[in-house]
Structure formats: C-alpha cells, structure tokens
Amino acid sequence: MTAASVYLNASSAISAAGATPEALRANLFAPSLPPTLTATEAYSPGRTLMLGCLPADAVLPALDFAPPQQRSRNNALAWAAMLPLRPHIDALVARWGPQRVALIVGTSTGGLDEGALAADSYRRTGAFPPGFDYAVQELGDVAAFLASALGVAGPAYVISTACSSGAKALASGARLLRAGVVDAVVAGGVDALSPFTVAGFSALEAVSAQRCNPLSLHRQGINLGEAAAFFVMTRDAGPVRLAGWGESQDAHHMSAPDPSGRGALSAMQQALQGAGMQPAALDYINLHGTATPHNDAMESLAVHALVGEGCAVSSTKPLSGHSLAAAGALEAALCWHVLHDNPRGRLPAHWWDGEPDQALPALQVVGPHTALGRAPQAVLSNSFAFGGSNCALLLAAG
Secondary structure, eight states, X not given: OOOOOOEEEEEEEEETTBSXXXXXXXXXTOSSOOOOSEEEOTTSTTSOXXXXXXXXXXXXXXXXXXXXXXOOHHHHHHHHHHGGGHHHXXXXXXXXXXXXXXXXXXXXXXXXXXXXXXXXXXXXXXXXXXXXXXXXXXXXXXXXXXXXXXXXXXXXXXXXXXXXXXXXXXXXXXXXXXXXXXXXXXXXEEEOOOHHHHHHHHHTTOBXXXXXXXXXXXXXXXXXXXXXXXXXXXXXXXSEEEEEEEEEEOOSOSSSOOTTOHHHXXXXXXXXXXXXXXXXGOSEXXXXXXXXXXXHHHHHHHHHHHHTTSSEEEOOHHHHOBOXXXXXXXXXXXXXXXXXXXXXXXXXXXXXXXXXXXXXXXXXXXXXXXXXXXXXOEEEEEEEEXXXXXXXXEEEEO
C-alpha cells in the first residue's frame, strides 16, 4: 500500500522578509539585496546589531479576546500569521469536525520577554506585576492559545528542538496525516525577538553586528530575527506536496554540530528516500546557512556529499535573520513560494560578499537574476539545531 501523499494546501508567513505574500515574494526574488534587516539597539542597549525585526508597516493584532496569560508577543506574532489561513481552517473544521484537525507549533521563546519583564519588576519592587501568570512562559501556551482561538480540538502540542522545531512540526503533522489520526493539520513555527535571546547568543559569541555573510571567508555569525509561519496540511491535492522529510540526531555537542556533517547528510538522504527521489531530481536547496564558522563548514560538507556542485543552493537568512524555532517553517514557506506560481523557476539569491572560504567544499551558489527557465519540481530545506537536532524537508510541486 502506497503511503498517502501530504499536501501543503496553503501557507502564511510574517517576518523581516515580508509581512504579506506580495512583499515576501518581491524580496525573495529581488534582483538586488533588499534592506530587510534593521540595525538597532532595541534588544541590545549600547550595542547596535543587525536584526530581522518585523517590517515597520507590520502591526501585530491585539489579543484582548484571549485570557491574560495568553497575551504574549509570541502569541500575537503567531496569530498574525494565522489570520490569513483562518478561512481555510474554518472550512476544514466544518468539514471534518474539530477533533479531526490537529495543531503543531515549533517554538522556543514562548512568553520569554513577558517573563523577563516580570522578573525585573520583582527584583526592583519585590513583587511581580499585577496579573502576571507564569503560564505565559510555558512553551505549550502558544498551542493552547491557537487551538482555542481556532476552535481546533484534535492533538495540539509544541515541539521545541531549537532551530529545527518549525521543520519538525511539519514532519510531525505529516506523520499524523499518514497514520490517519486526523484529516487536517495546522503546523508551523513562531519565535519572537527578546533581549534575553539576543544576550544569550551574544554570550556564545555567535552574533554578527553586520548583515550575516553565509559561506564567506569573512562570516562572523548570525543575525537573530523573529517570524511566524504556518501551513494548512491535508491529504487533499494542493499546489505543493511535502514529499519527504528526514530527521537525525548528532549526539555530538550541546551547541555545536558534528563537524563531519554525517547527521545533516543522513537527514537529507532520508528526505530523498521518503520521496522516492535521487539527488539529481533537486532543483534547489535552501541552506540552513547561519553564517557561523561551524555550521557553514559542516553544512557545506554534507550538501557537497549529497549533490556536489550539481544543485543550486542559497541561504535566505540575510533576508529574514535567523528566527530560531520558526526558521524551519519560515524557510519551508519560502520554498513553497519557489514552487508555487513560478513558471520561470526564479530562485532566491545567496546574498554575501562573494568571497568564498576556500576551506569549504564548493557549492553552486545562486546569484541574482538566476532562474531555471522552467517551473521547479523539487526543493530541499535544511534546518539544523543545538544539540545536533537535524531536519530536512523535501517539497515538490503538487
């Protein structure tokens, strides 16, 4: 018996790369580097950093309808991305019943900022702010909030495996659909910027003050960002298919990847195997591409072992910043747009200084104006996380 196909019927995302589908596509396929990142001290007083903040015209919705403990900025960001999908979700709930619709969210920040502000208030005054509820910090809070707000009563849970969380949420949703546990899944990821997060990554000396420079000899680290991206997933035919996925665990180091790239390669190979495809079938690979020395070195080895220089690759983090747990879902959304309504096969450029690190295996890096000359058929999106948690998603034209 052939496993049921899983389709990504609709997609919605909000990030520095764009708050609307039109803005996102314009930046994704721009002929020159769009000014999507922001130089700011807002999250690092006294130190200007390049961050993937939301566009100036993006206004997050008020959550007055939610209980106080669910009114976090992280939840507002998730709700902003969810609103365009609401008609699709309402139709699925009406068709299948609320118990047959699941919700899976990748996140790592939760109500971290609200908790930090409450802790600061406690240090200064000896009391938490009136009405503060620790539940706002619980990682599962966003799933509970979204399920209640959407009227979804199927399985609803959070995956928190750092920067692979959003990608793993899609893989988890696909498994539920293939197992027949539910008939529809809303899956994706969200993480909001916070001074706490910026300080933590700065302490690891992983943050660049300039726009990140993936694969470059001069790369200095990541640009943190925030995003939310979600998909409606069903077994009904749609524009894009989640054809395969792969997951692996390095078990090498808490904050550094296995330098051999074996875990990353295994995840990509599993995704291809699940899709019944060979590496030559890939039209494009969206790199995790964080611009840290260790990640880029490891990923270059793994991707070169898979496709050599035979497949176009780029990192889109110079457009969006690294949105942590949301990154895998956001970059799957970018790949969704590469596959959907793209007859010329335009590809996202790899924005960098053009000076490759000669210690890394050479890859076929996408330049501006690059197009396949035909509609893309299959793309791979990589997400690699702290603790060596790897996930690769293979998206194919429906």
